[in-house]
Amino acid sequence: MSDKNPDAKRAARDRLVKEREQQKAGERRRRQLIVAGAVVGVLALAAVIGVIAANAGGNDSAKAASTSGPVVAPSGSDDKNKPAIPTGAVDAPSTLTVWEDFRCPACAAFENGFRATVHQLVNSGQLRVQYHLATLIDDKTRGAGSLHAANAAACAQDAGKFTAYHDVLYTNQPDEMDDAFADNAKLLDLAKKVPGLDTPAFRSCVESGTHNSWVVKSNEAFQAGRFNGTPTVQLNGVSVFPAKGSEQITPAALKKWVAEANKGKKPGKASPAA
Numbered sequence: 351m352s353d354k355n356p357d358a359k360r361a362a363r364d365r366l367v368k369e370r371e372q373q374k375a376g377e378r379r380r381r382q383l384i385v386a387g388a389v390v391g392v393l394a395l396a397a398v399i400g401v402i403a404a405n406a407g408g409n410d411s412a413k414a415a416s417t418s419g420p421v422v423a424p425s426g427s428d429d430k431n432k433p434a435i436p437t438g439a440v441d442a443p444s445t446l447t448v449w450e451d452f453r454c455p456a457c458a459a460f461e462n463g464f465r466a467t468v469h470q471l472v473n474s475g476q477l478r479v480q481y482h483l484a485t486l487i488d489d490k491t492r493g494a495g496s497l498h499a500a501n502a503a504a505c506a507q508d509a510g511k512f513t514a515y516h517d518v519l520y521t522n523q524p525d526e527m528d529d530a531f532a533d534n535a536k537l538l539d540l541a542k543k544v545p546g547l548d549t550p551a552f553r554s555c556v557e558s559g560t561h562n563s564w565v566v567k568s569n570e571a572f573q574a575g576r577f578n579g580t581p582t583v584q585l586n587g588v589s590v591f592p593a594k595g596s597e598q599i600t601p602a603a604l605k606k607w608v609a610e611a612n613k614g615k616k617p618g619k620a621s622p623a624a
Contacts, residue, residue, distance in 0.1 A: 421563045424504035424512075428480065432575075433568040435507050438478035439618030444611045446471075446479045449572050449582040452499035452519050452531060453487035457581045460591065461520040467601040469513075475617030476608050481516070483565055484572040486580055487526060495524075495531030498556075500565040502537040505555035506547060514544045586611055 423429045428436055434447075446468065450457040471477035483503065485496035499519055506515035518540050524530035531537060534556050541547045541556075555561070575582075583591035583599075585607055591599050594607060 419563060421567055422560050423564050424507040424561055425510075426507065427504070427564075429564075432482060432571040433564060434480040434482045435504065435512055436478060436480050437513055438472040439475050440478070440620040442472075442475055442478035442618030443615035444477050444586055444608050446477055447482070447582075447584040447587070448479060449482045449484055449575070449577060449580055451484045451486045451496050451580045452503070452523065453493075453496045453526060453529075454580045455523070455526050456579070458520045458523045460581045460583065461517070464599075464601055464604065465517060465520075467604055471605070471608055475619055476612055478618065481512075482572060483568045484580055485565065485569045486572075491527065491529065493529035493532055495529040497532075497562060497565055498534060498537060498559070499531040500568070501559055501561045502534075502541070502556045504561035504564060505552050506541070506544070508555060509547055509549065509552055511544050511547045515541065515547060518543045 423433065424435060426436070428434045450461070468477070468479060472479060483500035485500065488494060488496040503512060503516055503519065506512045519531075522540055522543075537556055538548065538553055541552060572580075581591060583589070585594070585604075588594065590604065590607060593599060594603070597603055
């Protein structure tokens, strides 16, 4: 009997280990399903927005802005045929291209879900991000919030505070059909959440719509690109949202794709021009 006890104890331990492994595997699958479900939900929103925007009429606020004066690009922006606000080292080995709308709920889902990962990759010199600002929801609702929020974000870029204010806008995004961002007072109030941004220069830029025509130009570039909707996200020119090939995007997957793209390359260190 005593000879069998060690075997029985080992068998019991083996069963316990196996049960724990099964529990861990189940928890991993549960988390994967949650992430996959979130991605599918975001994709559905993006698809709906894209279809609606493709069939929407002209945007009254954008038309007005397009004739309000010359195109004034924000400081340090990339202003060739596709206006963009860049963040991260100029010589980063990979580039993430993001076409987005500050009123777009799918964009908020992407930004709020991937913010920490993107910031980590940017801060470590692995990634440079090009933000292209669109006004799809304004097109759909004949509102002005997308335009005004994008102008305010460009004003924040002038102040060297784009990333922080960009994140504040998405964490405080109103309901899609609530055109709260059309109210400059709302945008100025949110600026108080970014240390050092609420200045007379920033207020003047927001209230006068300094970069409105630049935003219109950016939206025209989005329309010319014939993208399906916002957000449209590409890594080195290859679409990664909501999937890269057969693999759906997750924070872990994005890190892996960037690591694969950057293999053998040095992290970027060069700061963008002021």
